[in-house]
Amino acid sequence: MSALQELRDLLKLRALQLLALSSWLTVLTGIIMRSRMTVRDPDIWWHLAVGDWIVRHHTVPQVGLFSRTAGANPWVAYSWAYEVLLSYSYAWFGLVGFALFGILLTALVALVLFWMLHRLCGRFWRALTLAVIASFAFLFSLVPRPVFVTMLIFAVVLTFLLEVQRTARLQLLWWLPLLFVVWANIHIQFVYGLFAVGLLLGINLLQRLALSMGIEPDFIQAPTLPLSPLIGIAFACFAATFIGPYGYHVYSVLADLSRSQVTYSIIQELQAFSFTAHQHYLVLFLTAGAFYAVGWRRKLDLFKVSLLIIASVTAFRTARDAWFLSICAAAVIADFAAQEGLPARALKLPELAGVGAFVAISMLLIARNTGFDERNLDRTISYEYPVNAVNFVRRNSFPGPLYNDLRWGGFLTWYLPQYPVAIDGRTNLYGDDLLLLLYKSSQGDDSYTSDPYLNEAGLVLLPKEGPLTKLLTVDPRFRVVYQDDLAVVLVRN
DSSP, X not given: OOHHXXXXXXXXXXXXXXXXXXXXXXXHHHHHHHHTHHHHOTXXXXXXXXXXXXXXXXXXXXXXXXXXXXXXXXXXXXXXHHHHHHHHXXXXXXXXXXXXXXXXXXXXHHHHHHHHXXXXXXXXXXXXXXXXXXXXXXXXXXXXXXXXXXXXXXXHHHHXXXXXXXXXXXXXXXXHHHHHHHXXXXXXXXXXXXXXXXXXXXXXXXXXXXXXXXXXXXXXXXXXXXXXXXXHHHHHHHHHTTOSTTGXXXXXXXXXXXXXXXXXXXXXXXSOOOSOSHHHHHXXXXXXXXXXXXXXXXXXXXXXHHHHHHHHHHHHHOGGGHHHHHHHHHHHHHHHHTTSSOOXXXXXHHHHHHHHHHHHHXXXXXXXXHXXXXXXHHHHHHHHSOHHHHHHHHHHTOOOOEEEOHHHHHXXXXXXXXXXXXXXXXXXXXXXXXXXXXXXXXXXXXXXXXOHHHHTXXXXXXXXXXXXXXXHTTOTTEEEEEEOXXXXXXXXX
C-alpha cells in the first residue's frame, strides 16, 4: 500500500475528523476567551441594560430608554430577544456567564458554518478547510453581538436555498418561515435572508418570463423550481417577520438606517475595506474563488452570480458585512465541489455531543490557565471603561445632567443608570443631526461652545486624552473633580 493511500485511509477515520473539528472550535473559543472580546465591546452593555429593563417590566421599550438627548424619540429594540438572553446569562452566572454567552455564540457560528459547507460539498476536509478560511475572514472582525445570530440563520437559509436549487425539491423551504419568526425578533439583518429568498424567486420569475418570450440563452442554467409554491414560501417568510411585539414597526428601523449617513463616516467598522488587515485579503480570496467556481460551469447560475455581486458590493462598501460575502462565497465554492463523488455521511448527534464535550473541557482548561474568571473579567472591564470614575460619581451624587463620550455611553447606561446618557451606540435612535453635533464636540471642534447638551450639563465624564477633555479642563465653566489614567470627571462651576 502506497504512502498516499495510507494517508487517504487515515483521513477517512471518523475519530481523526472529529478531533480536527473539535480542535478548530477549541482554537476559536480559546482566542476569544483569552482576548475577552465580549466584555470589551462598547455596545454589549446597552444591550444588557435593555435586556434587564425588559425582564423587569415584562414588555419591550417604545422610546429611547437611558438617553437624555433622545429619550422621547420612538425606538424599536429590534434585538430584544437576544438582549433578554444576555440579561439572564448575567443574572444567573455573573460576568463569566455574560462573557461565555458571546464565546458560545461564536463557537456556534463556526459550527453551523462547517455544517453548511459539509452539507453542500459532502467532503469533510474540504468543508473544514473552507470553514477555517471563512471563519478567520470575518469572525474576528466583530465581537459577539446579535449579528452573530444573523450569521447562524443566514447560513441555514442559504444552505436550504442552494440545496433546493440543486434538487428542485421545495420541502426544505417550508421551514424558513419558522426561522424568520425567530430571526426578526433577534436582529434587523433578517432582511438579508428575505433578500436571498426574494432573489431566488425573482431570478426564477424572470427566467420563466424570458422563456415565455422565446428567450433561452444556452449559457444560462434553465429554471427548475415551480413558481407557485416558491411565491407562497417567499410570502410566508415575509409575513413571519411581522410576528413579534413590534409587528410591522420593525421595518421602521430599516427606514432610519437607510437615511443614515453620519454613522458610515464616524464608525470604523461601517466604512469600506481598507486592506490593512489580513481578514480583508481572506474575504477577497474567497470572493475570487467563488466567482471562479461559478464561471467554471458550462451554464451560468444567475442566482449565484447575482448573490455574489450584491454581497460583494455590500461587504466591500461596509466592512462589518464581511460575514455576508464570506458565507455566500464559501457556500458557492462548497456547492461547486459537491459535484464530485458521493457525499460523506453527516455528523450524528452522539458525534456532535462528543465534539461539544471536547470543546467544553478544553475551555475549562483554557479558563484556568488564562485567568478567565469573575475577578479578571472585572479587571479587564476596569481597564476598558471608567469604572473608578463612575464609582466616584456614585459616592458624591453630583447634579446632572450628564455629558459623556460615545464609546462609553453603552457602559454608562448599565453601570450608571441614574444619569441618562447624552449619547450611546444606538445610532438609529439619535439620528444624523444629533450624532454629528455630539461627534464634532467630542473631537474638539469650535462648535463645542454652542453644543446645547454640553452647555446644560452639570456633570461631564470623558476620556482623559480626548480632544474635548483638554479643552474643558481649561474652560472656566467647569472644574476637574476627579481624574485617573483613563477618565476625567468635571462638574459645572
